[in-house]
Amino acid sequence: MRAAFFKEHGGAEKILYDDYRDPAPGPDDVVVRVRACALNHVDMLLLDGRFPPPEGLPHVNGCEVAGTIETLGAGVKGLGRGRRVIIFPGFACGGCEYCVRGERTVCVKYGYLGAHKDGGYAELVRAPAANILPLPEAIAFEAGAALPLAMLTAWHALVARAGLGPGQTVLVQAAGSGVGSAAIQIARLVGARVITTVGSDDKVEFARALGAERVVNYRTQDFVDAVRTWTDKRGVDVVVEHIGGETFEKSVYALTRLGTLVTIGSHDTHWGRLDLRHVYSKNLRVVGTNLGSILELRTILDYVTAGRLEPVIDRAFPLKDARAAVQYVLDRKNKGKVLLIP
Ligand SMILES: [Zn+2]
Incomplete structure (x- = not known):
């Protein structure tokens, strides 16, 4: 696949757009074809090295993804190929004291899509099936990509x-x-x-x-x-x-x-x-505070569907222009969310 990634820390100029390893789903994962991915401030910290990606470099940023299901792991049930989805970006272990208390955002092994794993500045991205939420038809991919983190x-x-x-x-x-x-x-x-x-x-x-x-x-x-x-x-x-x-x-x-x-x-x-x-x-x-729960994200989807909340999209860049999109955010030119469209 094609992806916008970086091999060294620095500014927007470090972002490359090139071929990148295809994500392979484990038995409980899905691979999502990215239709829109939103930029976030954390992307800039990962890029410049203030928050180096825990799995090392090269790394693909992108915590907020909307897309369609491309491939399903062998153990995944209840989801079909082509389904419109968004990805809940937080990963939790499910077994630590805090997960058991229902406070998964403070899991001792907490991780983020696009930080602890490769993210959505790409044509394809892998995520656990448990993190997948259907995206209602009434919500465009662009709007869907502005919900899961911000x-x-x-x-x-x-x-x-x-x-x-x-x-x-x-x-x-x-x-x-x-x-x-x-x-x-x-x-x-x-x-x-x-x-x-x-x-x-x-x-x-x-x-x-x-x-x-x-x-x-x-x-x-x-x-x-x-x-x-x-x-x-x-x-x-x-x-x-x-x-x-x-x-x-x-x-x-x-x-x-x-x-x-x-x-x-x-x-x-x-x-x-x-x-x-x-x-x-x-x-x-x-x-x-950091992030929220999958249940809260579902509630937000309901409010957006009903027109009571509307994510603000500033502009969308083609994925190949990720470098320009990152520079645009670094320059604080945006009013609302900036997106990448593969
Ligand atoms: Zn945990």
Whole structure:
């Protein structure tokens, strides 16, 4: 098959488009013909070596895949060739203490499609049959590819981890990102009010259209000041944060008493300071989250089918132009998801 892969760490220029070993399914696996694969920030960490692929190089990125079933392992039942599907990107052992508790995202052997295994920047990708979800006819492959990581992570962060509810206020960092654009919609869906940040004025209207009531350009305005003004000095109930560093630190100051900060990534830096006085005196919660459950992904499919949630697609590149697509994301030009189409 053809794939976009890398043999050395570095920038977008390290991505090659060439022949690559065909994936061979084990007895409980399927091979999916990729129809669309979405880019994610984690791809950039894998590429530049900040998160080197555990199985070594060469490596194919791509955690979010929609496609059709091409080949089935001998033991796979209930799925047929040609079926439209998406792939749940998290792998769990099923047997450790956390898996047994039903908390598979914190499995001691947790792994991701496109990180711990070759991913979807390719014509074909292998995944366990247990990770396959049918993609309803009403959802295009392009939209399907924007759900399994970005939309699911935002859903789990807001609904399960923060317990966001009607009438609450939430600060969503980086409306232009895949996870930010998903979080704004999910917050609106549960009846919360949203303030969000953008890095350029041309993203303001985009964020408003998603449902944000207040949009702050963090390059020209202090977002903590903006939150204080917007909430009449109270602060927000929930912050969704995935930048790290100073953004993380200031996000804590944007919370009201008993508020919750959900950290779902560290796009700029893995480090963040905390003034502990804010945490204990205001009884704050700082919680981590990664991905979500297959059941939550099914719920998201229902909402997308019903038109209540809509993944935001910025643009699609042909797979052979993966290098340009990666550069586009590295340059932060995207508003929503960027896709590769084999
Ligand atoms: Zn486990």
